[in-house]
Amino acid sequence: MSIYETRLAATAQHLRDEGLDALVALNFGQNSFLESHAVFVLAGVRPIGESAVVVDRDGGSTLIVTPAWDGERAAALSRTARTVGADDLPAALEKALAARPIDPRKTLTVGLSTLGLDLARRVEAALGGKARADDNYARKLARIRAPEELAAARKATEIAERGYEHFLKFVRRGLREFELAAELYCFMKGLGAEDNFLLLSASQHNLAVTAAGRRLLDVGDIILSEITPCYQGQFAQICRTTVIGETTKVQRDKYALLQEAMRRGQAAAVPGASVREVTNAMDDCLRAAGYGDYCRPPYMRVRGHGLGITSDLPGDLTVDSDGRLEDGMVFVMHPNQYIPETGYLMCGEPVVITSVGAQALSSRMAELDSIAV
Amino acid sequence: MRTMHPSIMIGSYGWEQDRVPRDEFQIRLDALHALMDRQGLAAVLVYGDAREHAALAWFANFIPRMRWAMALFPRKGEPRLLTSMSPRDVPAMRQMTWIPDVMSGWNWESAFDPWLAKLGGEDPAGIGSIGFDLMRPPLMQSLQKSLGNRFRLQAVDGEVLALRSTRPRELSLIREACKVVEAGAVTMRNAWRGGLGNEAAALEGERVARAMAAQDVRTLVSFDRGRTLSPFRGSFDARAEPFLGYIAVKHMGYWAELFVSEADQAGKPAGAAKAGLSALLQAFETGASAGVLHRRAIDALGPSPLHPVLGGSVGRRMGVSPAEGGELGAGSMHTLVHGHVYGLHVGTADEQSGAIASAMIMLSAAGYDVLVRSPDM
Numbered sequence: 001m002s003i004y005e006t007r008l009a010a011t012a013q014h015l016r017d018e019g020l021d022a023l024v025a026l027n028f029g030q031n032s033f034l035e036s037h038a039v040f041v042l043a044g045v046r047p048i049g050e051s052a053v054v055v056d057r058d059g060g061s062t063l064i065v066t067p068a069w070d071g072e073r074a075a076a077l078s079r080t081a082r083t084v085g086a087d088d089l090p091a092a093l094e095k096a097l098a099a100r101p102i103d104p105r106k107t108l109t110v111g112l113s114t115l116g117l118d119l120a121r122r123v124e125a126a127l128g129g130k131a132r133a134d135d136n137y138a139r140k141l142a143r144i145r146a147p148e149e150l151a152a153a154r155k156a157t158e159i160a161e162r163g164y165e166h167f168l169k170f171v172r173r174g175l176r177e178f179e180l181a182a183e184l185y186c187f188m189k190g191l192g193a194e195d196n197f198l199l200l201s202a203s204q205h206n207l208a209v210t211a212a213g214r215r216l217l218d219v220g221d222i223i224l225s226e227i228t229p230c231y232q233g234q235f236a237q238i239c240r241t242t243v244i245g246e247t248t249k250v251q252r253d254k255y256a257l258l259q260e261a262m263r264r265g266q267a268a269a270v271p272g273a274s275v276r277e278v279t280n281a282m283d284d285c286l287r288a289a290g291y292g293d294y295c296r297p298p299y300m301r302v303r304g305h306g307l308g309i310t311s312d313l314p315g316d317l318t319v320d321s322d323g324r325l326e327d328g329m330v331f332v333m334h335p336n337q338y339i340p341e342t343g344y345l346m347c348g349e350p351v352v353i354t355s356v357g358a359q360a361l362s363s364r365m366a367e368l369d370s371i372a373v
Numbered sequence: 374m375r376t377m378h379p380s381i382m383i384g385s386y387g388w389e390q391d392r393v394p395r396d397e398f399q400i401r402l403d404a405l406h407a408l409m410d411r412q413g414l415a416a417v418l419v420y421g422d423a424r425e426h427a428a429l430a431w432f433a434n435f436i437p438r439m440r441w442a443m444a445l446f447p448r449k450g451e452p453r454l455l456t457s458m459s460p461r462d463v464p465a466m467r468q469m470t471w472i473p474d475v476m477s478g479w480n481w482e483s484a485f486d487p488w489l490a491k492l493g494g495e496d497p498a499g500i501g502s503i504g505f506d507l508m509r510p511p512l513m514q515s516l517q518k519s520l521g522n523r524f525r526l527q528a529v530d531g532e533v534l535a536l537r538s539t540r541p542r543e544l545s546l547i548r549e550a551c552k553v554v555e556a557g558a559v560t561m562r563n564a565w566r567g568g569l570g571n572e573a574a575a576l577e578g579e580r581v582a583r584a585m586a587a588q589d590v591r592t593l594v595s596f597d598r599g600r601t602l603s604p605f606r607g608s609f610d611a612r613a614e615p616f617l618g619y620i621a622v623k624h625m626g627y628w629a630e631l632f633v634s635e636a637d638q639a640g641k642p643a644g645a646a647k648a649g650l651s652a653l654l655q656a657f658e659t660g661a662s663a664g665v666l667h668r669r670a671i672d673a674l675g676p677s678p679l680h681p682v683l684g685g686s687v688g689r690r691m692g693v694s695p696a697e698g699g700e701l702g703a704g705s706m707h708t709l710v711h712g713h714v715y716g717l718h719v720g721t722a723d724e725q726s727g728a729i730a731s732a733m734i735m736l737s738a739a740g741y742d743v744l745v746r747s748p749d750m
Contacts, residue, residue, distance in 0.1 A: 029378055029424065030378060030423070030424070031377070031378060031379070031380050032380060033380040033381075046377065048375050048376065048377050048604060049375050066375075067375045067684060068681070068684075069601060069602070069681045069682045069684070070375075072601055073601070073603050073604075087684065112510075113509060113510050113511055114509060115509070115510075116507040116508060116509065117505060117506055117507070117508050117509070117510060117513055118506035118507070119506075120509075120510050176385075177385070178383075178384055178385040178583075178586060179584060181383050181384075182383070182384075182580070182583035182584055183580075183584075185383055185583065186576060186579060186580040186583060189576055189579075189605070190573075190576055190609070192607040194377075194604075194605045194607065195377075195379055195380050196379075196380070196381075196383070197380045198381065198383050199381075200383075201465075207461075207464065208461050208462065208464075208465070210462070210465035211381065211382075211383060211385075211386070211438055211465075212383060212384070212385055213385045213386075213387050213468065214385050214387060228380075230380070235380075297459065297460060297461055298459075298460055298461040301459055301461055308380075
């Protein structure tokens with residue numbers, strides 16, 4: 001039984017336990033690497049357009065995808081009992097609901113608030129305007145990666161690392177940022193990455209990482225990269241810092257600080273630990289070095305975050321989070337930080353929570369790399 | 374064509390002032406001001422997200438790589454751009470628009486409410502909205518809370534779409550986008566002819582387009598001899614003949630697209646596709662009925678049905694969006710207006726195979742220009 005069939009069965013059980021008739025999970029055709037994709041979580045399919053999964057209390061399940069011509073592909077991939085290709089999602093949803101004895105008042109929606117207004121209104125009308133919402137259902141259901149998902153996350157990490165190896169060979173002065181990003185993107189796609197949340201930018205003194213622009217790379221530039229391929233629905237992110245030319249002692253010293261923060265964060269991230277504790281473990285390292293005033297935006301954003309499209313839990317790693325870590329959670333940990341002497345530096349790995357802490361999925365931890373000129 | 378939307382658009386989206394200078398946006402803004410005057414509106418709010426942002430790009434030059442953005446254009450006073458990015462990211466967002474006042478939309482009340490207060494006046498006022506059908510309900514709730522009873526929203530999507538005729542600078546940019554898509558399509562075809570698998574050939578086309586500064590590239594390929602199309606599968610060795618692929622590129626903010634149909638021997642679907650596109654082009658002129666054009670193309674296909682991936686349409690307007698409207702479908706009632714660019718596509722599929730021929734056309738008062746067409750079509 002695949003994880004998707006397990007989740008469909010768990011959902012049917014949840015409906016029976018709660019005295020509900022059906023669950024309708026929805027997606028707007030977005031693949032956000034920071035959000036759970038409720039349709040993918042249940043069906044194992046990334047549809048092209050707007051989509052829905054209907055699960056009923058007896059275990060029946062229907063995937064509806066748009067456009068209609070994507071139905072054949074979706075049916076081959078989906079773990080639902082039925083798959084329907086349609087050009088009008090609300091109309092197809094209404095038909096699917098009518099085929100079963102479902103009381104709209106006993107229907108749970110997931111992801112309705114992520115749809116555009118027009119589509120949301122039409123879906124609500126199809127549900128008789130009486131369904132109740134639980135937009136956290138899918139992200140909670142999928143918060144622990146199944147073995148096959150963890151294997152896919154490891155493969156995504158391997159693609160990211162091979163991509164970065166290629167980056168180190170390909171980058172040179174005179175190249176534009178977007179050219180480097182394009183090469184990196186296509187290289188990783190050739191390794192099987194179906195998507196890639198790729199940020200890549202350079203400066204002699206970075207304030208943050210951004211998407212690639214037209215800047216010509218030159219000696220002394222510090223290239224920041226968030227390399228985030230997605231393999232079979234599992235995003236994995238590595239954060240790297242690369243200097244064109246020789247690194248300076250101050251750069252190396254400050255980068256070592258981030259590496260130490262990463263190690264402390266990993267050690268603190270055991271099952272049951274709070275996200276706040278893990279964040280503080282990383283921040284304490286920077287505070288001890290005199291950078292306490294910089295452990296807040298805009299000098300950093302978060303110390304890591306969950307990875308869509310399966311589940312974005314445990315959410316952002318911040319001191320404001322009440323979240324708790326569980327064995328088997330996968331997310332990216334990155335004590336990326338602006339340092340006045342060097343600018344913004346990046347250091348991060350995808351990790352899985354184990355009894356001894358956060359184990360990196362990557363084979364090589366981030367180093368301050370340099371490109372010989 | 375519907376394609377898989379990426380988690381982020383990775384191309385370079387900076388405001389290229391030499392290509393679309395500030396005065397170009399002033400002309401567009403003047404047209405928006407005139408609309409506000411006609412409709413008695415105090416402001417227009419232009420919403421867009423990563424998937425659909427045509428009006429936002431046209432008025433503000435801003436394209437959200439992810440999430441959403443909203444440009445606030447008052448009739449009197451200065452515009453503001455809100456982006457769904459963290460405050461830390463705002464400096465980078467400023468590089469992508471001519472609007473100097475850019476703020477994070479995450480702090481809604483401090484970003485939107487003070488701007489709204491500047492609209493002044495005590496009487497109820499109208500505010501135009503564009504793209505609000507795409508807005509997520511929670512954001513709409515925040516917006517309505519801010520507007521209260523003093524402002525009423527009025528959708529002006531249709532009126533604004535009518536304003537957006539293709540301007541000369543836009544046509545120049547679309548021509549460049551067509552060159553990029555042609556390079557990608559020819560590479561795709563040659564790579565397949567050279568023995569690569571279907572998806573590997575598509576990736577080569579994408580690589581070439583991205584190296585030419587395409588901001589976004591979407592590809593689809595067929596694994597079943599042209600009967601259907603599929604987004605990325607990672608099956609690089611799989612090779613099916615005949616070949617059917619699709620490539621769309623966004624370059625300098627403008628879309629262009631082509632289908633690539635290739636076969637060692639010309640089959641029935643390929644011949645029908647060529648005949649259909651040819652018939653469509655013969656009848657293509659300013660004032661022509663969209664429904665009649667569709668019928669011409671369908672008639673030329675003979676007994677073969679229109680290819681299912683085309684969703685019943687043989688063309689539509691293209692520009693800052695890959696689907697600007699103006700569908701050429703069976704029930705289309707509108708007539709063609711010169712000054713617009715169309716993506717045309719005609720094809721068919723049977724039990725064994727399928728093919729689609731396509732072209733990008735600029736319609737003028739005197740006729741039309743073929744900007745680019747499918748290789749070997």
